Amino acid sequence: MITAKARAVDGPDKTFRAAEIKRRDLDSHDVLIEIKYAGICHSDIHTAHGEWGPVHYPLVPGHEIAGIVTSVGPEVTKFKIGDRAGVGCMVDSCGECQNCRNGEEQYCLKGKVDTYASVDKYGEPTQGGYSTHIVVPEDFVLKIPDNIELDVAAPLLCAGITTYSPLNHWGAGPGKKVAVVGMGGLGHMAVQIAHAMGAEVTVLSQTLNKKQDGLQLGASHYYATSDPETFEKLTESFDLIINTVSAKINMDAYLELLTLDGTLVNVGAPAEPLSLSAMNLIGHRRSFAGSMIGGIRETQEMLDFCAKHNITPRIEVISADQIDEAYQRVLASDVKYRFVIDISTM
Numbered sequence: 001m002i003t004a005k006a007r008a009v010d011g012p013d014k015t016f017r018a019a020e021i022k023r024r025d026l027d028s029h030d031v032l033i034e035i036k037y038a039g040i041c042h043s044d045i046h047t048a049h050g051e052w053g054p055v056h057y058p059l060v061p062g063h064e065i066a067g068i069v070t071s072v073g074p075e076v077t078k079f080k081i082g083d084r085a086g087v088g089c090m091v092d093s094c095g096e097c098q099n100c101r102n103g104e105e106q107y108c109l110k111g112k113v114d115t116y117a118s119v120d121k122y123g124e125p126t127q128g129g130y131s132t133h134i135v136v137p138e139d140f141v142l143k144i145p146d147n148i149e150l151d152v153a154a155p156l157l158c159a160g161i162t163t164y165s166p167l168n169h170w171g172a173g174p175g176k177k178v179a180v181v182g183m184g185g186l187g188h189m190a191v192q193i194a195h196a197m198g199a200e201v202t203v204l205s206q207t208l209n210k211k212q213d214g215l216q217l218g219a220s221h222y223y224a225t226s227d228p229e230t231f232e233k234l235t236e237s238f239d240l241i242i243n244t245v246s247a248k249i250n251m252d253a254y255l256e257l258l259t260l261d262g263t264l265v266n267v268g269a270p271a272e273p274l275s276l277s278a279m280n281l282i283g284h285r286r287s288f289a290g291s292m293i294g295g296i297r298e299t300q301e302m303l304d305f306c307a308k309h310n311i312t313p314r315i316e317v318i319s320a321d322q323i324d325e326a327y328q329r330v331l332a333s334d335v336k337y338r339f340v341i342d343i344s345t346m
Helices: 042-048 151-157 157-167 189-197 211-217 228-233 251-255 296-308 321-329
Strands: 002-007 018-025 030-039 065-070 084-087 091-094 133-137 175-182 200-205 223-224 239-245 257-268 287-290 314-316 338-342
Touching: 002 133, 018 133, 030 084, 030 151, 042 296, 042 321, 065 133, 065 151, 084 151, 091 133, 151 296, 151 314, 151 338, 157 189, 157 239, 157 296, 175 189, 189 200, 189 211, 200 211, 211 223, 223 228, 228 296, 251 257, 314 321, 321 338
Parallel strands: 175 200, 175 239, 200 223, 239 257, 257 287, 314 338
Antiparallel strands: 002 018, 030 065, 030 133, 030 338, 065 084
């Protein structure tokens, strides 16, 4: 067994503490990664606070992981010691169902194994990237391109793929008008990726506070959703809307911004149920959809795409002792745009 330093939380109302966790000995196809950086995702906060259901505590969150391979199992062929490697939101799946065979492991019919707050095939609870080391099967490890630094690579493993996947699936590209709801950790990635794909990008944010950032990152237009005139002006304007916010919003108001056959895709995951009027779908043959992350193949495709187009998240690097403060700042929307933990501070 491998002992790793970590930051763990013992309950929904508890603060993070220093901890030690055990990582399994390497099986034949396992890779040991020394973690250098781990991003903080809103999903970490929801899970740590017990907002998505029962949690096995103590919990070590973190599914935006970037580091260096330090050991490999005897049958590993995809990685060698010294490789730059990443781990995202999942660390295993059945590998046998139709979805897994199609490279959509995130929708495994038997249930994927999440990087944390899940149970692995050995019957052990998984623990995430707020730690110094992690052991993962090679098929769930990503190659980080050489021209992406490890600190900015970490958020791509969730924020990057969470926005790339729906933009890719619903065909964002030249001639398409795409709106991004929210200019946070997910939103600022969606703007860059949609722009690089060739779409005309509009940001719909509560205020105009981040307008300059949005325009610099590739948006052609930026509107405040707190202004009622925004929704009147933009009625039936967009082919695709990516909703990145993790809060309950008026879905009907946004559905009315879609053109004929337009689609609104939810990637933000608020704890509260969302409601909408069916008439807003029926009237213009609109669709309301959801999207999670991408499969391993698509995630690698995303990393290579970001490397080609020089797309990186805007980050603030913090120490391990600042995690609780960072959580509070995320909830207060006080971050531009993703916190990343320097694991050397463990």
